[in-house]
Amino acid sequence: MLSLIAYTNTLSAAPGETIAVKVGSYGARTYRADLRRIIQGDRHPDAPGYKDEAIALDLGGERVARHQAIRAGSYVQIADRGNVLAELSSFTLAVPVLPTLIGDTERTIFHLTGIGLELLIDAEGRACAKLGDARLTLAAPLAVKQWILLILSFDKGELCLSALTRESEVIAAGKTSAALSRNAPVAVMIAARAPGENHFDGKIDSPVLFSRALEPLEAVARLALPQNLSRLPDLVVFWDFSRSIDGTEVIDASPHQLHGRTAQCPARAMTGWRWAGQCQDWRQIPELYSAIHFHADDMTDAEWQTDFEVTLPKSLKSGLYAIRLVPDGDEAQAYHCVFAVRPPRATASGNTVCFLLPTVSYLAYANHRLGLDVPGTEVGMGRLVEIDRHHAFLQEHPELGFSFYEVHGDGSGVFHSSRNRPVVDLQPGIKGFLGGLGSNVWQLTADTHITGWLEHQGVAYDVITDEDLHRDGLALLRQYNVVLTGTHPEYHSLQMLDALQGFVDRGGRLMYLGGNGFYWRISFSDAHPGVIECRRSEAGIRPWEPGQGQFHHAFTGEYGGLWRRNGRPSTELAGLIMSSQGFDLSEPYELGEAASDSRADFIFDGIDRTLGRKFGAFGLSGGGAAGMEIDRADFALGTPRNALILGSSKKHTDIYLMTPEDMLDPTPDMSGTQNDTIRADLVYFEKEGGGAVFSVGSIAWAGAMAWNKYENEVARMTWNVLRRFDKRN
Incomplete structure (x- = not known):
């Protein structure tokens, strides 16, 4: 169990800005703090190796730990x-x-x-x-x-x-x-x-x-x-x-x-x-x-007092960071307050590559207890669920608040999530609620496969968060040639979606390196800083419904639910749309005829593109590059007509089922082995004005990139695309 937890007043700060740290003891007597840059956060033995970097900054030495109570209930x-x-x-x-x-x-x-x-x-x-x-x-x-x-x-x-x-x-x-x-x-x-x-x-x-x-x-x-x-x-x-x-x-x-x-x-x-x-x-x-x-268990602001503040050095480069708290000298029990150091606000950093940290999706899953609380979860995953001390702690402390994947004590859905509280599972090096079968990581740890790969390739890059994108819009993206997504950018506000679409439409290049992206609509509100709202109206993979007549967000009045139901299917931005999910095994892609198209020559530089060859038959997340949550191309739903479908996964296990929004008339013939819509597609297309999109349609892709310490064909293809996309001509 954890002996100390904490949170900061922000998930994003620029060099020179100050972060407030709020710490609560659950048994710890003292703690010390340091600042780390997180490079590769997966501790699994088959991963490239956990790597962070200590930043020389005095954070005040040892402090006395104190308990800070949380009073849930609205x-x-x-x-x-x-x-x-x-x-x-x-x-x-x-x-x-x-x-x-x-x-x-x-x-x-x-x-x-x-x-x-x-x-x-x-x-x-x-x-x-x-x-x-x-x-x-x-x-x-x-x-x-x-x-x-x-x-x-x-x-x-x-x-x-x-x-x-x-x-x-x-x-x-x-x-x-x-x-x-x-x-x-x-x-x-x-x-x-x-x-x-x-x-x-x-x-x-x-x-x-x-x-x-x-x-x-x-x-x-x-x-x-x-x-x-x-x-x-x-x-x-x-x-x-x-x-x-x-x-x-x-x-x-x-x-x-x-x-x-x-x-x-x-x-x-x-x-x-x-x-x-x-x-x-x-x-x-x-x-x-x-x-x-x-609700007696509503929680969007722990209202903890600040224990200390950290002023970031003005010379600090953009990246993924954490204030590490070590209780009672035990580094094995360290707790990380994760945040992004974004580029300076007033001037461009000079970097042309940007990694968009999907912090809204992190909040959607914040303090997630699904793997333990929902009957049938293990059946749906085809295996036992493994948990660590963070998730055991969450079971003991429901007052920390819930994710969008749970219900309140009265059975009604959780509409709000917040960064103004300890998010216990936002830690590098933990598995998330999935566990098992290789690393099979989820969310933050999986996204560090991408930051670790960028470091491995020597790429100079900036990190921004979803909240940065929502607030600053396209103006924040204009300095970049390439934007890379995380592995699971599932939740977006209208402002976020408009900024990304505007970036691509104006010549920017997007690398969508995940699955189940751009799926649910969320909203922010200036009246509720740090809080997001989501109402899962109509269809979609969802554990609850908002109730009749309650489909419109209170924050903005916007109609909630799927972006697909709001007239903005993910095909318009990324060329793919959510197809299925399964958390047992991942599969390789099989290369299609479009892989031989001359437009794709740069993508397959140094890679065998024989028709029908299995590509990416390895990985840390289920043993393949295509899995966990997967997206397909669908021209009827808006995939651009000029899109090349370079490869497709096939014959997923029967754990993978059709999404509710696709299943208008249920029939017995809906399993992964019998329905060819259940697949991940590897897609590339260009936009007028010089923009371009490369989409992998799989959460497991980054886990394959990290296989064999980034020395593999999936990592090679990703590098081929990034090199080309980072050139304006």
Whole structure:
């Protein structure tokens, strides 16, 4: 198990900039830090050998390690400005709720601190109200995933609680004697009793508070016309969740303007109490999307204090780096805070080759537990899953938050991921959740096969991240002749995709050295720095759906899901589209007739291109160059007509199945050995204006490049392409 974990305030910094490091002890007493440049991060004995480089920079010597707690769970917090709430003597609180998880513990819906008022669901799933020493509990438990309107009122020593259906039927009611207790300060918590305490799982829709006691049906009548609420003289607060959906602010639509803020990024743009299928896009009728879905395990900001800062030397060259933390002198237990040193912001570095580090995909898989938590995973991989101490640690600490491949405790999908927390599996030298069969690495470690190869070839190159590309766009790429992708650039924002397409359309050369690329749409938001949103609408390989009417991102309003469903199939940029995935064995390519085309002469320089020859029948990831996740050319889906299909993999195992988006009418004939669409294609094409694209359609390609210490035909072909692409003529 890990004794120390950490994170930084950024995954990208330029020379001369300062990085904040936030460290948490899980048993370590002390630690020391140093700065390393990561060159080749695979520790498997068949890999070229782990290689990093120590940077001569004093990071302050030994430090005392301290534990920093993580409080998972989303909520809304509101301060009582002007003592508006503190002066209440009578009131009615009306709040529609849709619980998604009940039982085992109390779950707070609304807590008015300083007055002693709390509305909650108890451990038996019953609606309950507390006021001072009084407690009122309704007899019948609430139903999961059904809307209920809770109306809580107080006047002249009597506390009343009613539960109504969407059809205004009172299904439970009760009353008891109670008294207000006034203990300043007064504040409001929605969806939690306090940060980290009694969090609510489910939807809450726009709570309304009046300054007098109302009968339940009178309150219902008022809620039916929310546009008129602000004019009612007894309205105290109307927290209208349909406003400011794309941000963190919670708007009070009353004249008192007791606005609040969300914490830990609960899901917004969610169908509310009044939604009944009237529209599918929250931007059309925001009033129907007046719910927020809270989770007790939401986590987008660990909120740790900074332990120390590192100012990068101005002379530091661009590359993949890590601040290495060694607990209690044990280097075998070292933890790495990985980041990219990008080129200087104001001037070009002079390098013409750029490696695009797929940090958005890293975040999509951040703290991934799929291999242990999902039944049937090992069947789908055709073998046992191997884990290391990082993944064992994640099992013990779910408060670190989840990846896009998991669900919350209530079964709903994880829409958000963040770099503002320890990402325990973003470490060089670990296998990822796959394990077994050679190295079979995933994500960062696999991408260091590419950086290691660039170093092996003596290439001067820069490293930028996905977030750099999203923020700076094409302007960042203009200095380069060639952009190389990582092994699994699966997730892209519109800005990222536009920048890459613009680069190629204007004469740039793209080397897509992975598989399952440019697949899912994500979005960033300035209101949520370091956080990404993904909603897996319609088809695609996905562990969850966002729910009916909830396909549009809250951050941007964009329609979520596959880029293919958004009119931007990956064929337009890379010439290939996702075909299949399988995590048992990889295959070689078989060279096709196009390999003999004169346009491909430079690609096969020094390489036998006999028709039908198996190419790349080796590798660290499943034993071949084509595997794990694979892409095919498809002219009907947008592969350029001038594209050369140089080779194709064939006869993958039956673990490889068709993607859901291709399988419109399921039939028994869908296995890898029987369906020729399940293949990886090796593709090259030119663009008008001098641009060109070389795509391998396989995550396993880089693992084959690294075979035999980069002395092989796959590495040779990659070098042939890079040399040619780096020439403008």
